[in-house]
Amino acid sequence: MENPSPNAPESAPRRLVDTYGRWLHYLRISLTDRCNLRCIYCMPSGGLPMLRHEDILTLEEQARMAKVAVNLGVNKIRLTGGEPLLRRGVATLLKDIDRLTPRPDLRITTNGLLLERHIDLLESCRVSTLNISLDTLRPEKYGNITGVGQTAGEKLFAKVKRGIDLALETGAFQVKINVVALSGINQDEILDFARLTLKAPLAVRFIEYMPVGRHKPFQPRHFLSTEDILAVLADLGPFEELPTGPGDGPARRFKVPGSPGELGVISALSSHFCAACNRLRLTADGRLAPCLFSEKTVDVKAVLRANPTDEDLAQALLKATREKPAKHHQVPNQTIAAGCPMSRLGG
Numbered sequence: 001m002e003n004p005s006p007n008a009p010e011s012a013p014r015r016l017v018d019t020y021g022r023w024l025h026y027l028r029i030s031l032t033d034r035c036n037l038r039c040i041y042c043m044p045s046g047g048l049p050m051l052r053h054e055d056i057l058t059l060e061e062q063a064r065m066a067k068v069a070v071n072l073g074v075n076k077i078r079l080t081g082g083e084p085l086l087r088r089g090v091a092t093l094l095k096d097i098d099r100l101t102p103r104p105d106l107r108i109t110t111n112g113l114l115l116e117r118h119i120d121l122l123e124s125c126r127v128s129t130l131n132i133s134l135d136t137l138r139p140e141k142y143g144n145i146t147g148v149g150q151t152a153g154e155k156l157f158a159k160v161k162r163g164i165d166l167a168l169e170t171g172a173f174q175v176k177i178n179v180v181a182l183s184g185i186n187q188d189e190i191l192d193f194a195r196l197t198l199k200a201p202l203a204v205r206f207i208e209y210m211p212v213g214r215h216k217p218f219q220p221r222h223f224l225s226t227e228d229i230l231a232v233l234a235d236l237g238p239f240e241e242l243p244t245g246p247g248d249g250p251a252r253r254f255k256v257p258g259s260p261g262e263l264g265v266i267s268a269l270s271s272h273f274c275a276a277c278n279r280l281r282l283t284a285d286g287r288l289a290p291c292l293f294s295e296k297t298v299d300v301k302a303v304l305r306a307n308p309t310d311e312d313l314a315q316a317l318l319k320a321t322r323e324k325p326a327k328h329h330q331v332p333n334q335t336i337a338a339g340c341p342m343s344r345l346g347g
């Protein structure tokens with residue numbers, strides 16, 4: 001679909017179509033850079049310098065961006081972070097997005113620690129999918145991976161587990177478990193994670209570790225490629241690949257015949273899925289990132305704070321769309337990470 005020229009009649013629907021003909025209809029909003037964990041691949045152990053309160057978009061600004069994006073054809077919105085459920089007043093934003101017309105598919109990516117507290121809210125706002133990040137099934141390891149130490153880790157692991165069980169019990173959500181696959185850290189748990197799909201209706205997705213955020217040197221020795229992951233999964237027995245549709249996420253999907261759940265691999269680096277990219281990102285500090293690895297962003301916060309019309313904001317979204325690269329140029333063996341910290345960007 002082509003973008004109409006600026007002189008097109010007001011009624012002509014505009015879409016975010018980039019220079020390479022990709023329709024961007026998926027907006028990921030990072031609600032906050034705050035987090036209650038310090039995952040080893042995401043943050044330094046002491047955490048990152050926090051954004052100043054006034055530099056983080058307000059919930060009203062985030063809701064307005066969601067509305068303008070939906071008017072430009074965005075039909076899928078994911079709330080992420082930092083930890084999105086830590087954002088004070090998150091209920092207001094969820095309700096505002098739930099009331100949008102046309103209503104986008106609303107999803108959230110969370111570390112699961114606050115799921116118990118928020119599950120009713122997420123259900124009442126018709127969140128369709130909960131992506132829950134969990135990198136180990138061993139309580140004694142959780143604290144090391146998430147940087148909270150072993151004693152706290154065991155308690156927090158139990159909390160995440162209760163959150164996942166509750167999410168499944170409600171039956172209201174698609175539940176996806178995101179596992180960053182790391183050599184020497186959780187490679188030995190890949191099969192245990194995969195076996196969860198034999199018992200429960202959830203998707204377990206193994207994600208390649210990515211060099212994102214200059215604050216955190218990339219450790220190539222921990223990188224596991226999709227090929228490595230699939231080689232481990234071969235011990236599970238036969239599984240079949242499932243088709244993916246145009247609106248689906250970046251995961252290649254698999255299923256052990258007869259099992260209630262499914263497996264996924266997200267080959268963010270080794271065999272990227274940029275040709276089918278459909279997403280824009282709004283960072284916690286109000287920048288539109290054309291790509292996960294973008295160095296160049298569009299400062300929409302400045303626009304939001306200059307008494308803009310909706311058209312001004314639409315123009316910022318269109319500008320970010322025009323600046324979207326064809327693909328990323330990261331390779332698994334480099335140590336330098338690019339772009340904005342994951343916790344501001346939202347993954």
Ligand SMILES: Nc1nc2c(ncn2[C@@H]2O[C@H](COP(=O)(O)OP(=O)(O)OP(=O)(O)O)[C@@H](O)[C@H]2O)c(=O)[nH]1
Nearest residue numbers: 109129131178207248249250251266268279292347
């Ligand atoms: N390189 C790259 N990696 C991505 C992109 N989107 C997601 N990922 C990676 O895949 C992980 C999982 O993404 P999620 O936040 O669960 O969302 P998703 O895969 O878009 O979600 P679904 O629509 O539910 O499949 C992210 O944390 C990133 O590590 C992308 O556009 N580019």
Ligand SMILES: C[S@@+](CC[C@H](N)C(=O)[O-])C[C@H]1O[C@@H](n2cnc3c(N)ncnc32)[C@H](O)[C@@H]1O
Nearest residue numbers: 042081082083109110111133178209210342347
């Ligand atoms: C930045 S977190 C934000 C949401 C929430 N705090 C969580 O962890 O689900 C979003 C996703 O990014 C992933 N992530 C963070 N750093 C990553 C990295 N360097 N490589 C690959 N995935 C990463 C996390 O595992 C998580 O699934």
Ligand code: SF4
Nearest residue numbers: 035037039042082111
């Ligand atoms: S991956 Fe998510 S939970 Fe872990 S430190 Fe980053 S933002 Fe926090």
Ligand code: SF4
Nearest residue numbers: 273274277291292328
């Ligand atoms: S790396 Fe950039 S272009 Fe490629 S899929 Fe991710 S966001 Fe899209």
